[in-house]
Amino acid sequence: MASSLTKDSARPGTPGSEKTFFGHPRGLATLFMTEMWERFSYYGMRALLPLYLVAPGGLHLDVATATAIYSVYVSMVYLLTMPGGWFGDRVWGPRKTVAVAGGVIMLGHLTLALPSSGTFYAGLGLVAIGSGLLKANISTMVGQLYDGPSDPRRDGGFTVFYMGINLGAFAAPLIIGTIGENVNWHLGFALAALGMALGLAQFLIGSRHLSERSSVVPTPLSAEEKSSTLRKAAIWAGIAVVFYAIVGFSGHYTLNWILVPLTLLGVIVPTMVLVRIKRDKDLDRGEQSKMSAYVWFFVAAAVFWMIYDQGGSTLSIFADGSAENSIFGWEFPVSWYQSVNPVLIMALAPVFAWFWLALNRRGKEPSTIVKFGSGLVLVGASFFLFLAPLSIAEGGHKAAAMWLVAIYFVQTVGELLLSPVGLSVTTKMAPAKYASQMMGVWFLAVTAGDATTGLLSIAGVDLNKTNIVALEATLAVLAGVAVWMYRKKVKELMGDVR
Numbered sequence: 001m002a003s004s005l006t007k008d009s010a011r012p013g014t015p016g017s018e019k020t021f022f023g024h025p026r027g028l029a030t031l032f033m034t035e036m037w038e039r040f041s042y043y044g045m046r047a048l049l050p051l052y053l054v055a056p057g058g059l060h061l062d063v064a065t066a067t068a069i070y071s072v073y074v075s076m077v078y079l080l081t082m083p084g085g086w087f088g089d090r091v092w093g094p095r096k097t098v099a100v101a102g103g104v105i106m107l108g109h110l111t112l113a114l115p116s117s118g119t120f121y122a123g124l125g126l127v128a129i130g131s132g133l134l135k136a137n138i139s140t141m142v143g144q145l146y147d148g149p150s151d152p153r154r155d156g157g158f159t160v161f162y163m164g165i166n167l168g169a170f171a172a173p174l175i176i177g178t179i180g181e182n183v184n185w186h187l188g189f190a191l192a193a194l195g196m197a198l199g200l201a202q203f204l205i206g207s208r209h210l211s212e213r214s215s216v217v218p219t220p221l222s223a224e225e226k227s228s229t230l231r232k233a234a235i236w237a238g239i240a241v242v243f244y245a246i247v248g249f250s251g252h253y254t255l256n257w258i259l260v261p262l263t264l265l266g267v268i269v270p271t272m273v274l275v276r277i278k279r280d281k282d283l284d285r286g287e288q289s290k291m292s293a294y295v296w297f298f299v300a301a302a303v304f305w306m307i308y309d310q311g312g313s314t315l316s317i318f319a320d321g322s323a324e325n326s327i328f329g330w331e332f333p334v335s336w337y338q339s340v341n342p343v344l345i346m347a348l349a350p351v352f353a354w355f356w357l358a359l360n361r362r363g364k365e366p367s368t369i370v371k372f373g374s375g376l377v378l379v380g381a382s383f384f385l386f387l388a389p390l391s392i393a394e395g396g397h398k399a400a401a402m403w404l405v406a407i408y409f410v411q412t413v414g415e416l417l418l419s420p421v422g423l424s425v426t427t428k429m430a431p432a433k434y435a436s437q438m439m440g441v442w443f444l445a446v447t448a449g450d451a452t453t454g455l456l457s458i459a460g461v462d463l464n465k466t467n468i469v470a471l472e473a474t475l476a477v478l479a480g481v482a483v484w485m486y487r488k489k490v491k492e493l494m495g496d497v498r
Contacts, residue, residue: 025146027206028157028161030202031164033199036165038168039168041192041196048181049070050066050312054066064457065457067453067457070312071450073124074446075262075454077127079443080131080133081135082273092217093216098137103130106197109127109196111126112189113186121258123189140214169338169339173333176195267451269447280433283433290431294425298442298444302449306453316335316338317464371421373481376414376480378417378480380472380479382473385403426439
């Protein structure tokens, strides 16, 4: 993407004071490109992952196991954003953490590129760890480019930054997906590694444009805390090694010995975090009330992401075997469906922003609760729509590609209603004590949703069956209706937050 670099009259010493990137600090270009290439590698690999897991030329796993692996992987990426943020705050600082994260992600993709099932899962683990480290810290560095929350350019800067996410997510399936499906799976994973290498290289070259604060460790660990943390980490690592050694040498090891603990972790950790915050005696009555309201939003969001993220697993696997993946006689790779959402986000997000402003001027903008509930109803509606291609496939025919495009369209509209509102309400309702941690708590809703999908798959539930899809759709719609019905109660708990 061509950058717009112009002379700027900002105060000397301000990051990016000599030049700007579309009117923003020059460091935004560095972070924009880093995030774009990281998302290119992540979404390219993610588009290939479920297809590779079930393909005869891949790992040739059954659909339930493939869905479980995919769901556990995605849930771990979001779960690891919390320890990722902790490393940035207490060990390395945001800039060093992102540099290390980029190297770990690249190594993970290279490991995936090796033609061995034994190293494949190690590669997934490395990408998940690196993504958790990077995701938690790169947004922090975007904020550090500006003169605090009052800087009028701040919101626009984040908008430009998120465009980088969607550009990378859009291009990745078209390039990596095509090579992976049509040429060689492992070459596709290698391309993902190349994407991350490009992102890391330009991050290291352009890091001089970042704020000096990005190199600072905000609350460094004391010597005593370091030794205590290392000791605890060593103990838990030792327990895991001994346990899995016993399981392995006894001949009882199966993939579920890894999948089940990780999926349970994905459900238990979010629950524990919410309970810990809710029971904190330091919170005043108003903060306690807001946290009670926030639990509603959190549970509803988990239901949303449980269905939404199946767009990369359940829908993708369905398309692979039961859809006519062609338009006007022109066939395209299954992974291309994963480009539909980002291109719709880029097209529709400005429309939604304009629409809400127009309604707000007339005093008719829907409340946070109504938007949230509507997002849930829409994601449920997308799975009711999914029943049509499922019934076509059960009749022995292949479903048209436009059925799937329509499902992704409805899900994207639901995302635009729920996701920005969820991020906003998280920052508004966060207790002062947990102000910097609450964004990580919001991502735990994604973890809980995907972990639930993983548990269902491990239990042998076929998520491509009509009755299961209908049940999930009904659950989401009922959750949306419940949020709307109890909106007055939730509003009371929210206090002054609107």
